[in-house]
Amino acid sequence: MPSRPSVYLETFGCQMNELDSELVTGQLVALGYAMVAEPNLAQVVLYNTCSVRDLAEQKVRSRLGEMRIRKQNDPAIVVGVLGCMAERDGAALINKFPAVDVLCGPAELDKLPGLLDNAWRTRQSMVNDFENGSSRGVGGSAKQIALQGDASRRSSTLAAAQDTLELLDLSRSVSPSDHSGSAYVRITRGCNKFCTYCVVPNTRGAEMHRPPDHIIDECKRLADAGVIEITLLGQTVNHYRYEHGAAITVAGIEQPQKGRTYKGGHQRDILAGERVTTFADLLKRIHDEVPAILRLRFVTSYPRDFGDDVLEVIRDSPRICRYLHVPAQSGSDTQLSRMNRGYTVSEYMDFLDRARAILHEPEKGRPLTIAGDMIVGFCGETDEDFRASIDLLERARYKNCFIFKYSPRPGTSAFDKIADDVPEDVKRKRCNDLLAVQHRISDEVAQEQVGRTFDVFVEGASRHEQKKRKASADGNAGINLTVGGRAVSDPSGGIAVIDHDDAPTQLSGRTDGDLIVVFDRPEGKPLESLVGGIHKVRITKANVLTLFGELV
Ligand code: 5AD
Numbered sequence: 001m002p003s004r005p006s007v008y009l010e011t012f013g014c015q016m017n018e019l020d021s022e023l024v025t026g027q028l029v030a031l032g033y034a035m036v037a038e039p040n041l042a043q044v045v046l047y048n049t050c051s052v053r054d055l056a057e058q059k060v061r062s063r064l065g066e067m068r069i070r071k072q073n074d075p076a077i078v079v080g081v082l083g084c085m086a087e088r089d090g091a092a093l094i095n096k097f098p099a100v101d102v103l104c105g106p107a108e109l110d111k112l113p114g115l116l117d118n119a120w121r122t123r124q125s126m127v128n129d130f131e132n133g134s135s136r137g138v139g140g141s142a143k144q145i146a147l148q149g150d151a152s153r154r155s156s157t158l159a160a161a162q163d164t165l166e167l168l169d170l171s172r173s174v175s176p177s178d179h180s181g182s183a184y185v186r187i188t189r190g191c192n193k194f195c196t197y198c199v200v201p202n203t204r205g206a207e208m209h210r211p212p213d214h215i216i217d218e219c220k221r222l223a224d225a226g227v228i229e230i231t232l233l234g235q236t237v238n239h240y241r242y243e244h245g246a247a248i249t250v251a252g253i254e255q256p257q258k259g260r261t262y263k264g265g266h267q268r269d270i271l272a273g274e275r276v277t278t279f280a281d282l283l284k285r286i287h288d289e290v291p292a293i294l295r296l297r298f299v300t301s302y303p304r305d306f307g308d309d310v311l312e313v314i315r316d317s318p319r320i321c322r323y324l325h326v327p328a329q330s331g332s333d334t335q336l337s338r339m340n341r342g343y344t345v346s347e348y349m350d351f352l353d354r355a356r357a358i359l360h361e362p363e364k365g366r367p368l369t370i371a372g373d374m375i376v377g378f379c380g381e382t383d384e385d386f387r388a389s390i391d392l393l394e395r396a397r398y399k400n401c402f403i404f405k406y407s408p409r410p411g412t413s414a415f416d417k418i419a420d421d422v423p424e425d426v427k428r429k430r431c432n433d434l435l436a437v438q439h440r441i442s443d444e445v446a447q448e449q450v451g452r453t454f455d456v457f458v459e460g461a462s463r464h465e466q467k468k469r470k471a472s473a474d475g476n477a478g479i480n481l482t483v484g485g486r487a488v489s490d491p492s493g494g495i496a497v498i499d500h501d502d503a504p505t506q507l508s509g510r511t512d513g514d515l516i517v518v519f520d521r522p523e524g525k526p527l528e529s530l531v532g533g534i535h536k537v538r539i540t541k542a543n544v545l546t547l548f549g550e551l552v
C-alpha cells in the first residue's frame, strides 16, 4: 500500500465538533495517516468548521486565504473543509476558495477517508501531469464533495436506514493514550427545534437518537481505557428518547431513531415503559452499569420538556454531576417568541426553581450550578427587552453565561423573514453591559463557595503554573504541562514522568458543578497520586474565575 499523506486537522466551534474531530482522527490513523501538529508539516490540511456565528466562519475564511498562497508553492497539498460551513455553503465555498479540494458535511464524515483518498490521488496525478508537460495542469478540478443536502429531513425510516454515520461513532478508537481521564459521548445528533436564528437544524439535520446499548458500550470501553469523566452530548440532550422494537437494522446494526420529543412538562413520561428508554432511564443505566465513570454530565439541555424524572435520577445518583447548561437566550417573552423558543420567561424560571428545589444541596457539598447562553441584539430587541434579559440574569444566577451578539445566518428563517435592525454599536454595548452583570454574579456565586469542601477532579498544573514554567523553560523546549496530562514531555520529545523535586506545586481541577479549583500540592505528595483522581479540597478564597483551596 502506498504510504499515506500526513494530516493536520484544526477544529472550530463546539464540543460536538471536538468529538467529530476525534472520530475523524481515529478513522484516519487506523487507515495509516499520520496526524501532525503543524499545518506546515502536513500534506493534507483539514478544517472542521462551525457556522453558528459569522465570526467562527471568518476565521476559517482567513485560513483558506493562507492555504491559497501555500498551494501556489505546493500544489499537491489537499485542503478539506469539514463540518457545518461545508454543509451550509456547499459548492459556493469552492467557487470562492478554489484551493478547497474536499467538502464534507457533519452528517457525512464517515465518507471522509474515501474523499481524501480520491483527492490525494487526483492532486498527485495532476502535479505529475504538469511536471511531465501534459495539458491538464494543477489548476484542473476534481473536487470531492459529500453533503447531506436535502436528504437531511427525509422520512425517519429513510433517514435512519441511511444513517451510516452511526458506524463512525461505533468504530471509535478507544485507547488509554487517547484520553486524559475525560471524554465526550454523543447520544443525539441534529436538532428539530428550528430556533429562528440558528443554522444547526440545517447543517446537522434531523434529530436522531442513538440506541442506548451503543451508548452504554461506548461508555464501558472508555471506562476500560481509564476514562473517569464522561460528558454526554446532544443539541437538545434532554429530549433523548429511544423506542425499542421500532429500530431499523442495517447490516445487522441497530440504527438511531429520529427524534420524537417528549412533551411531558415536569411530569414523567407516561408512555415510557419497558419499550422506551427515556433520558432519565439512559442516565440511570449509564450510572448503574458503568460505575467506573465517576462523573457523568450532559450538555446542552433544552429548557422545555425537562421532566422531574431526570432531576430525581440526578439527585439519587451520586456520580451524576449537579451541573446544567440550559440556555435561556433572552429574558423577554416577545423575543423568545420571535426566536421560536417555545417557552416563556416564567416557564424558564419555573424550571430553574424546580431544578434547584430538587438538586441544590450545598450543605452536602453538592450545590447545583447552572450555566446559560444569551443572545443580545436579536431582531427587534428594544431597550425594554434588553432590560428584561438583565433581569433574567439577576434571577437565574448562573455560574457562567455565554453571551453572544446576534449574527444573522443565511438559511435561517430570521435571516429571511425578520430585519436585523439592532445597530452593531447597540449590540456591542448590550453585550458588554450583560457581560458586566454576569461577571458580578459569577463572582458572587464563587464567593458563596468559600468554606465549602468539594470533590475535585484533579487535571494537572494550574494555568498560572503552566505559564510560569513556560517562561522559565524558554529555549528549553518541550515542557508541556497541559491540563489533564499525567506527564510532561521531555526536551527530546519523549514522555517523561516529572522528577518530584521539579513537579508543579500548584494544581488545578474541577468540581462536579464545573467550578475551577486551584490548590497547592502538599510537600511530599507525589504528583501521580493526585492528577487524574478525585480529591477533597476545602475552599479558602475565590475570584470570579477560580476557587482557591487546600487539600483535606
Ligand atoms: N447569533 C448569535 N448567537 C447564536 N447562537 C446560535 N445561533 C446564533 C446566532 N445566529 C448561540 C446560542 C446558542 C449557542 C450555541 O450559540 O446562544 O445557544
Ligand code: SF4
Residues within 6 Å of the ligand: 191, 192, 193, 194, 195, 198, 199, 200, 201, 235, 236, 302
Ligand atoms: Fe439551534 Fe435552537 Fe437547536 Fe439549539 S435548540 S441547536 S439553538 S435550533
